[in-house]
Amino acid sequence: MLTNNKNVLNWVDEMAALTKPDKIVWIDGSEEQLEELRNLSISIGEMERLNEEKLPGCLLHRTALNDVARVEGRTFICSREKENAGPTNNWEDPKVMYPKLRKLFDGCMKGRTMYVIPYCMGPIGSKLSKVGVELTDSTYVVLNMDIMTRMGADAFKQLGDESNDFVRGLHSKAQLDEENRYIVHFPEDNTIWSVNSGYGGNVLLGKKCFALRIASYQGWKEGWMAEHMLILGIENPQGEIKYISAAFPSACGKTNLAMLIPPKAYLEKGYKVWCVGDDIAWMRIGPDGRLWAINPENGFFGVAPGTNEKSNPNALASTRQGTIFTNVVHNLDDNTVWWEGLDKNPPKNAVNWKGEKWDCTDGSKGAHPNSRFTAPAKNCPCVSKEFDNPNGVPISAIVFGGRRAKTAPLVYQSRDWNHGVFVGSIMASETTAAATGAVGVVRRDPMAMLPFCGYHMGDYFAHWIEMGEKLGDKAPKIFNVNWFRTDDEGHFIWPGFGDNMRVLLWILARCEGKADAMETPIGYEPKPEDIDIEGLDIDLDTLKGLLDVDVDLWKEEAKGIHEFYAKFGDRLPEELKKQLATLEANLNK
């Protein structure tokens, strides 16, 4: 046992009495213990060790075929009152859900070992960090948690001997039975129960379950914010670094932006970009009154397909050692891994994500589209030197964004904080032809938190507004970007990726009062000549097109916002109703 904390010890006893493992192992985080677990995991066929020269310390894992993604339909927020989960979450009464899950957990670890994983979200020693304990019967979970969090004895030190402020996570693979798969959060009890899945997003309870769903609830109660945001630092040639956090829905480019490589001309001038986080930000008001952010995670759980030397060299470099690959192709010739979009040479002698011999010429995909790498942040060539800073980094700008083919311009700035909250609340992405066949179906995803907000979304908006009141004139400026405007043939107009730096620099210039702007019905926009397009394939007219606000489209948009807002009933803050009225008045001017 690694702790004398009675709250922890009693709870572990209680959960062991329920799940009845043969053995309980406390995870101290030592290299010896981890190596033992790796060998165990390999011996039971759960993992394979990859080429020690090309991919030192790397492992390969395949999930069950029916267990390859987060399951939003089976994800629940079980607050005591239904109204507190809100219209955007699945809800069940804890009085019903606990007994139902207890039945599934009863005796489910018989013949297995229960691992007790203490972990810290955020740097050890930081006041912004929080501790969780996950109980699991999966070595895969232990080995992934080691990469994704600060795992081991230090986490119990951070908790202390008396505190009861830790998140209680219980996970069992149980039967991997799809019908009885549940990812359930009890925010008022600091508790997460996950059963019948072995897939990362469902079982690495520190990530979406704790750091977003439970933490967003805690932030609401305690006066801080847990957000689905990347954090990056931009260093100018004088060596000053300014930090930006940005929320985009899943698969809209957070990991890419967080590890951006500036265009050559900017590198030559001395600009640098530093990655603090690629998925989650916890933000608090610091002693100086500004908003400070930490990345609660310690690694990247990234989508593998499409990651390559051109699209995201920093992410790829992060996966070259100490990484766990899930559901990718196994190249048997040199015992390495492959996925679609890595390079143009699929391996000939290979096993696909299902564990079958794979013929790359038969048209089937070798890697699952949601195959993943779990990579240590310290591997990233551009990881920020503030990564472990217990104080976090001060945020100058908050950026929202999504995939919009026509509506949203390349970039605009909100008129003030509350207008910025409005801009975040109406965030949306459109489905692409490739994905569904139906083009332009708008999916609202406020602040990119739709699947991750642990309480009523209307209360969440109100919390944002309240944070703005507390921050006053020290509040970060709020912007919206859209890298995904398309031409009539459906091609992206803006080059994106590294060139997004050009937009970020206008954003920072605005924060420092060094750039002008034009008023539009939706907010402030750059003067076209203030976005540097030198060296790009697009001319000033194209840029003007990218910044164009189509009043008719926006009138349609306003109707969609009305419909969306109607869901939240009387929990929708008055301020947001006013913002919508202002937008409509501006459009009708």
Ligand code: GTP
């Ligand atoms: P989660 O990790 O699931 O929260 O998603 P994410 O926001 O990190 O998304 P990710 O970076 O994995 O998704 C990136 C997808 O967007 C890939 O298909 C990229 O090719 C594409 N993408 C990223 N940045 C840009 C850009 O600037 N322009 C264009 N056109 N595509 C981009």
Ligand code: MN
């Ligand atoms: Mn990502």
Ligand code: MN
């Ligand atoms: Mn995410």
